[in-house]
Amino acid sequence: MKFSVYRYNPETDNEPYMQAFEVEARQGMMLRDALMAIQEQDESFTFRHSCGEGVCGSDGVNVNGSNKLACITPLSELKETVEVRPFPGRPVIRDLVVDMSQFYAQYKQVDPWLIRKEPLPEQEILQSPEERDKLDGLYECIMCGCCSTACPSFWWNPDKFLGPQALLSACRFLADSRDQASEERLNSLEGPYKLFRCHTIMNCVEACPKGLNPTKAIGHIKEIMLKDAI
Amino acid sequence: MSRQASGLWAWFLQRATAIYLMLFILYVLQHMIFHAPADHAAWQAWVAQPLVSLGGLLFFASLLLHAWVGIRDVIIDYVHPTAIRVSVLTVIGFVLVGCAAWVLQIIILAQIA
Numbered sequence: 001m002k003f004s005v006y007r008y009n010p011e012t013d014n015e016p017y018m019q020a021f022e023v024e025a026r027q028g029m030m031l032r033d034a035l036m037a038i039q040e041q042d043e044s045f046t047f048r049h050s051c052g053e054g055v056c057g058s059d060g061v062n063v064n065g066s067n068k069l070a071c072i073t074p075l076s077e078l079k080e081t082v083e084v085r086p087f088p089g090r091p092v093i094r095d096l097v098v099d100m101s102q103f104y105a106q107y108k109q110v111d112p113w114l115i116r117k118e119p120l121p122e123q124e125i126l127q128s129p130e131e132r133d134k135l136d137g138l139y140e141c142i143m144c145g146c147c148s149t150a151c152p153s154f155w156w157n158p159d160k161f162l163g164p165q166a167l168l169s170a171c172r173f174l175a176d177s178r179d180q181a182s183e184e185r186l187n188s189l190e191g192p193y194k195l196f197r198c199h200t201i202m203n204c205v206e207a208c209p210k211g212l213n214p215t216k217a218i219g220h221i222k223e224i225m226l227k228d229a230i
Numbered sequence: 231m232s233r234q235a236s237g238l239w240a241w242f243l244q245r246a247t248a249i250y251l252m253l254f255i256l257y258v259l260q261h262m263i264f265h266a267p268a269d270h271a272a273w274q275a276w277v278a279q280p281l282v283s284l285g286g287l288l289f290f291a292s293l294l295l296h297a298w299v300g301i302r303d304v305i306i307d308y309v310h311p312t313a314i315r316v317s318v319l320t321v322i323g324f325v326l327v328g329c330a331a332w333v334l335q336i337i338i339l340a341q342i343a
Contacts, residue, residue: 156307189237192306196237199303225238 001025002081005038005045008092016092018083025075032059032071035084035096047096054209057144061096062087067146069209087149089158103145106162109194110170115181131177138172138217140210141165147204147214153197161197162189164204164214170195171217174224186225195221244299247292254289274340283337290333294326 001023008016023037032049039045047070049059054072061070062085064078075082090098116125148154148163162170170189173179189195195218204214267273276282301322309315 153307191237192240192303193237196241197307222238222241226242229238 001034001075003034003038004081004083005035005095006085007045007095009044009094010092020081029075030071031061031063031068031073031075031078031082031084034075034082035059035061035070046094055142057142060087060144060146060149060209061085067150067207069144069146072209087145089149089155090145098149100145102158103143103148103163103165106148106158106166107143107169109162109188110166110173111181111185111188112166112169112173114173114176114179115184116178117180125178127177134175134177135172137212138168138175140212141168141172142210144209146207146209147212150203150207152201152203153199157193157197160193162194164198164218167195167198167221168212168214168217171221174221182224183228186221186228189221189225195225240299240302243295247296247299250288250292251296254285254292257285277340283340287333287337290330294330298323298326 003021003023004018005021006016007013007019019042021038021041023034025034030052032052035045035047035049039047047059047061049071050056051058052071054069057069059070060067062068063070063073064083067087070084084096086092086096086098090100090103093099143165145165147168148165151164153161154163170185174182174185179185198215198218200215200219202215205212205216208214261276267276277286302319305315305318305322309318
């Protein structure tokens with residue numbers, strides 16, 4: 001199977017270039033396996049990966065134009081020549097490895113932890129099954145970055161727009177019956193940038209390897225905001 | 231209110247005006263299909279009806295507000311240098327307010343005539 005892979009080493013290359021590789025595809029082979037085979041052919045080829053089963057979220061790459069997790073993308077689903085590039089819009093550190101610091105900084109901005117104002121009880125804070133159900137589709141995010149780096153609004157304003165990943169997390173804590181900082185969370189999202197740069201393009205939904213729906217979560221935040229405002 | 235431009239308010243305004251625009255366009259379309267005015271005088275009489283002219287005023291107000299939010303969004307997305315952004319927004323603001331004045335002039339003149 002033919003591959004065309006993005007190569008860039010800022011220490012030795014003036015410009016990024018695409019390099020052709022050929023890998024023998026076996027049945028059930030994932031893209032990550034192919035990238036490892038490419039690394040065997042050329043040890044200088046660099047990419048992030050770890051768990052190999054779509055849990056750690058390390059090996060997000062842009063494959064034939066869409067962001068995917070290499071470890072759960074079967075080669076059989078890909079059209080030849082498979083073009084593998086780093087996430088769009090992020091500074092490249094080397095080959096497929098990009099700098100995700102801005103993405104993490106945006107995540108940090110939404111205070112992604114439970115905030116209690118009442119003193120913490122001795123035991124755990126109980127939730128009804130219905131309250132727990134509200135977290136489904138929000139808590140499963142593995143922060144691979146496939147969604148935010150596929151989002152045009154995040155490309156244009158990555159410093160000001162929080163991006164689908166951070167907003168999904170914001171929604172996860174707004175939806176949590178145990179959290180007591182909804183007011184502050186909503187206030188911090190006001191303004192034209194952090195939340196409202198989302199124009200429901202929905203690239204995030206298409207890209208999410210965990211099948212989550214950040215656009216729906218963003219719509220839900222807007223709904224809560226409106227309810228809270230009037 | 232924060233010192234920022236609005237987020238929630240602009241978003242709500244865009245959606246609310248969109249609904250009104252759609253309803254009014256549907257109303258005008260059905261009028262043109264089923265009760266098409268025979269001549270210019272009939273058209274004038276229809277437009278001069280208080281509810282129709284009020285609806286028309288609201289239509290243009292909604293259209294201009296809707297356009298303002300939409301264009302502002304495009305500019306916030308793509309035009310980053312502050313000086314250019316402020317200039318472009320100001321020019322567009324003037325054009326939209328000019329359009330509003332023009333609409334008022336037309337409707338008021340029609341009422342007098």
